[in-house]
Amino acid sequence: MHSLRHKSYSLGRDCLRTTTTANARQRKSYSAAYVTVGRLFARLHHVSAVVVGSGPAGVATVGNLLEQLGEGGKVAWIDPAFRGGRVNRKYREVPSNTQVGLFLAYADAVKPFQEISKAAPKPNALTALEELPQNQTCSLHQAGDMIQLLTDGLTKHDRVESCVGRVDSAKWDAATSTWTLTVRDYANKKDVVRSAPLVVYCTGSSPTTVALPTPFSSSLRLLDLDTALKPSALARNLPADRSLRIGVMGSSHSAILVLMNLVHLAQTSHRKLRVRWFARSPELKYAEYRDGWILYDNTGLKGDAAKFAREQLDGDALKTSPAGRVITRVDCSGGAEREQKALAAELPECEYVVQAVGFSRDPLPRMESVGEGVVFDHVTGGFTDATTGEKVEGLFGAGIAFPEKTVDPEGNVEYAVGFMKFMRFLKKVVPAWVAQTGAK
Ligand SMILES: Cc1cc2nc3c(=O)[nH]c(=O)nc-3n(C[C@H](O)[C@H](O)[C@H](O)COP(=O)(O)OP(=O)(O)OC[C@H]3O[C@@H](n4cnc5c(N)ncnc54)[C@H](O)[C@@H]3O)c2cc1C
Ligand SMILES: NC(=O)c1ccc[n+]([C@@H]2O[C@H](COP(=O)([O-])OP(=O)(O)OC[C@H]3O[C@@H](n4cnc5c(N)ncnc54)[C@H](OP(=O)(O)O)[C@@H]3O)[C@@H](O)[C@H]2O)c1
Incomplete structure (x- = not known):
C-alpha cells in the first residue's frame, strides 16, 4: 500500500499526464458517443x-x-x-x-x-x-x-x-x-x-420602421401599419370626437391604402381627422399592362389603391379631390437630408405617424x-x-x-x-x- 502510494507519488507528473490524456480520450469518446446518439436521435426524426x-x-x-x-x-x-x-x-x-x-x-x-x-x-x-x-x-x-x-x-x-x-x-x-x-x-x-x-x-x-428626426418625435406615437391597414381596428383605435392629425410616410401600396382608410374615416365617423402625407414624389407609380407582361408588376400600384391614387391623390388631383380636403401632401423629395427637414418641420403637428415604408x-x-x-x-x-x-x-x-x-x-x-x-x-x-x- 505504502509502496504503491510511493510509486504513485513518484509517478505523479506522468500519472497526471496519463490521467489528462485518459480524460481527454474519455471526453473524446463521450463527445463521439454524444454525436452518435445525437445522430441516431436525429435519424429517428429524419424526413426528406x-x-x-x-x-x-x-x-x-x-x-x-x-x-x-x-x-x-x-x-x-x-x-x-x-x-x-x-x-x-x-x-x-x-x-x-x-x-x-x-x-x-x-x-x-x-x-x-x-x-x-x-x-x-x-x-x-x-x-x-x-x-x-x-x-x-x-x-x-x-x-x-x-x-x-x-x-x-x-x-x-x-x-x-x-x-x-x-x-x-x-x-x-x-x-x-x-x-x-x-x-x-x-x-x-x-x-x-x-x-x-x-x-x-x-x-x-x-412592417419596417425607421428612425424619425429627434427631438420632435418624442411626443409622437407610432400607429402600427397593420392596424392602419385594417379599417375596423383603425376606427376603434382612433378618438372620433376631437381634432386629430396623423402623419403617413410612404407612397406605395400600403401607404395608399392607409390614406384611403383615413379619408374614409374622416368622411364618416372621424370628421375632425386630418392627414399629413410625407411623399417622396408627387407622381405615383402604376403597374402598366403590356402585351404579355406587366411593367412595374411588383412596384407599381394596382387594384383599388391605383384607382384611388389616380382619381384623388396623384399630382394635381389632390388639389380638387374629396381626399384633398383631408390630406395635405408634404414634399419629401430631393434626398435624405431634405426629407429629414420636411419630417422635422411637419411631424410636430401630428399626434400619430404611420410608417408605410416597406417590409423587413x-x-x-x-x-x-x-x-x-x-x-x-x-x-x-x-x-x-x-x-x-x-x-x-x-x-x-x-x-x-x-x-x-x-x-x-x-x-x-x-x-x-x-x-x-x-x-x-x-x-x-x-x-x-x-x-x-x-x-x-
Ligand atoms: C398588406 C399586404 C397585402 C398583400 N396583398 C397581396 C395580394 O393581394 N396578392 C398577392 O399575391 N400578394 C399579396 N401580398 C404579398 C404576399 O403574398 C404576402 O406578404 C404573404 O403573406 C407572404 O407570404 P409568406 O409565406 O412569405 O409570409 P407570411 O405570410 O408572413 O408567413 C410566414 C409564416 O412563417 C412563420 N414563421 C416565422 N418564423 C418561424 C419560425 N422560426 N418557426 C416556425 N414558423 C415561423 C410565421 O409565423 C408565418 O406564419 C401582400 C402583402 C402585404 C404586406
Ligand atoms: N393588396 C394590396 O393592395 C397590398 C397592400 C400593401 C402591400 N402589398 C404588397 O406588400 C408588399 C410591400 O408593399 P409596401 O407598399 O408595404 O412596401 P414597398 O412596396 O416595399 O414600398 C415601400 C415604399 O416606402 C417608401 N419608403 C421607404 N423608406 C421611406 C422613408 N424613410 N420615408 C418615406 N418613404 C419611404 C419607398 O419609396 P422609394 O421607392 O422611393 O424608396 C416605397 O415607395 C408588396 O409586395 C405589395 O404588393 C399589397
Missing part, C-alpha cells in the same frame, strides 16, 4: 425536407416538394398556427392587388393542391373564388380562406408531418449532410428535433454552423455564408422574405412578391434543390 412557415410561400413549397420528392418522401412542416400566415392574421380586410384568376391559378398549380380541392366539400373557399370575376381583384379574406383550405388539406396529407411550434435553431452536420432543427413544440410544450438534407425558410416579413425579413432561427448570418441568392433560392461567402448546403428560402429577382423586358429589376409569383419561382427552383441535396 423541412419547411419552416405556413404562409402562402410555405404552402406552395410543401406542394412543390410533395410533387418533386419520391413517393416515400416525407416533409416536416412547422408553424406556430397553420392559419395562412400574415395575410390571414392581419390583412383579411385589405383589398387584393392581384386578380382573382391568379389566386385560382396558384391553387391549381401542383397535383397535391388539385387533389385537396377535388376532395373538399363544396361550397368552399375555391368555389367562392370561382364565382367572382376572374380579372378583378377581391378581398384578401377570400385569398386567405383559400390558403386555409389548402393548409388543412396538406396538414392531413400522409407524407406531411406538421408540428405546431417554432423553429428555434438549426445546425448543419457536414459529415451526414443533414440539418437538425430544434423546434419548440407548442402542443406538447417541449423541444423536439427534425432533421433533413433540405430545409426551406418561408418565414415572412413585418423576420428573424431567422439561430444557426450555429454559420457565423455572421446568411446572404440570400435571389436567383437560385439558396444561401451563402455572410462571413466566408461559401454556399450554405441544403438551405433555401422563398416568400416575401426571400423573393425571386426579376428583370422585365425594359431592364427594370424587381423582387417578385405575391402568391402566384412565389409559386412560379418554386416551380423553377424546387427540382434543382431536390437534385442538389439528394433528398428523396
Whole structure:
C-alpha cells in the first residue's frame, strides 16, 4: 500500500499526464458517443425536407416538394398556427392587388393542391373564388380562406408531418449532410428535433420602421401599419370626437391604402381627422399592362389603391379631390437630408405617424454552423455564408422574405412578391434543390 502510494507519488507528473490524456480520450469518446446518439436521435426524426412557415410561400413549397420528392418522401412542416400566415392574421380586410384568376391559378398549380380541392366539400373557399370575376381583384379574406383550405388539406396529407411550434435553431452536420432543427413544440410544450438534407425558410416579413428626426418625435406615437391597414381596428383605435392629425410616410401600396382608410374615416365617423402625407414624389407609380407582361408588376400600384391614387391623390388631383380636403401632401423629395427637414418641420403637428415604408425579413432561427448570418441568392433560392461567402448546403428560402429577382423586358429589376409569383419561382427552383441535396 505504502509502496504503491510511493510509486504513485513518484509517478505523479506522468500519472497526471496519463490521467489528462485518459480524460481527454474519455471526453473524446463521450463527445463521439454524444454525436452518435445525437445522430441516431436525429435519424429517428429524419424526413426528406423541412419547411419552416405556413404562409402562402410555405404552402406552395410543401406542394412543390410533395410533387418533386419520391413517393416515400416525407416533409416536416412547422408553424406556430397553420392559419395562412400574415395575410390571414392581419390583412383579411385589405383589398387584393392581384386578380382573382391568379389566386385560382396558384391553387391549381401542383397535383397535391388539385387533389385537396377535388376532395373538399363544396361550397368552399375555391368555389367562392370561382364565382367572382376572374380579372378583378377581391378581398384578401377570400385569398386567405383559400390558403386555409389548402393548409388543412396538406396538414392531413400522409407524407406531411406538421408540428405546431417554432423553429428555434438549426445546425448543419457536414459529415451526414443533414440539418437538425430544434423546434419548440407548442402542443406538447417541449423541444423536439427534425432533421433533413433540405430545409426551406418561408418565414415572412413585418412592417419596417425607421428612425424619425429627434427631438420632435418624442411626443409622437407610432400607429402600427397593420392596424392602419385594417379599417375596423383603425376606427376603434382612433378618438372620433376631437381634432386629430396623423402623419403617413410612404407612397406605395400600403401607404395608399392607409390614406384611403383615413379619408374614409374622416368622411364618416372621424370628421375632425386630418392627414399629413410625407411623399417622396408627387407622381405615383402604376403597374402598366403590356402585351404579355406587366411593367412595374411588383412596384407599381394596382387594384383599388391605383384607382384611388389616380382619381384623388396623384399630382394635381389632390388639389380638387374629396381626399384633398383631408390630406395635405408634404414634399419629401430631393434626398435624405431634405426629407429629414420636411419630417422635422411637419411631424410636430401630428399626434400619430404611420410608417408605410416597406417590409423587413423576420428573424431567422439561430444557426450555429454559420457565423455572421446568411446572404440570400435571389436567383437560385439558396444561401451563402455572410462571413466566408461559401454556399450554405441544403438551405433555401422563398416568400416575401426571400423573393425571386426579376428583370422585365425594359431592364427594370424587381423582387417578385405575391402568391402566384412565389409559386412560379418554386416551380423553377424546387427540382434543382431536390437534385442538389439528394433528398428523396
Ligand atoms: C398588406 C399586404 C397585402 C398583400 N396583398 C397581396 C395580394 O393581394 N396578392 C398577392 O399575391 N400578394 C399579396 N401580398 C404579398 C404576399 O403574398 C404576402 O406578404 C404573404 O403573406 C407572404 O407570404 P409568406 O409565406 O412569405 O409570409 P407570411 O405570410 O408572413 O408567413 C410566414 C409564416 O412563417 C412563420 N414563421 C416565422 N418564423 C418561424 C419560425 N422560426 N418557426 C416556425 N414558423 C415561423 C410565421 O409565423 C408565418 O406564419 C401582400 C402583402 C402585404 C404586406
Ligand atoms: N393588396 C394590396 O393592395 C397590398 C397592400 C400593401 C402591400 N402589398 C404588397 O406588400 C408588399 C410591400 O408593399 P409596401 O407598399 O408595404 O412596401 P414597398 O412596396 O416595399 O414600398 C415601400 C415604399 O416606402 C417608401 N419608403 C421607404 N423608406 C421611406 C422613408 N424613410 N420615408 C418615406 N418613404 C419611404 C419607398 O419609396 P422609394 O421607392 O422611393 O424608396 C416605397 O415607395 C408588396 O409586395 C405589395 O404588393 C399589397
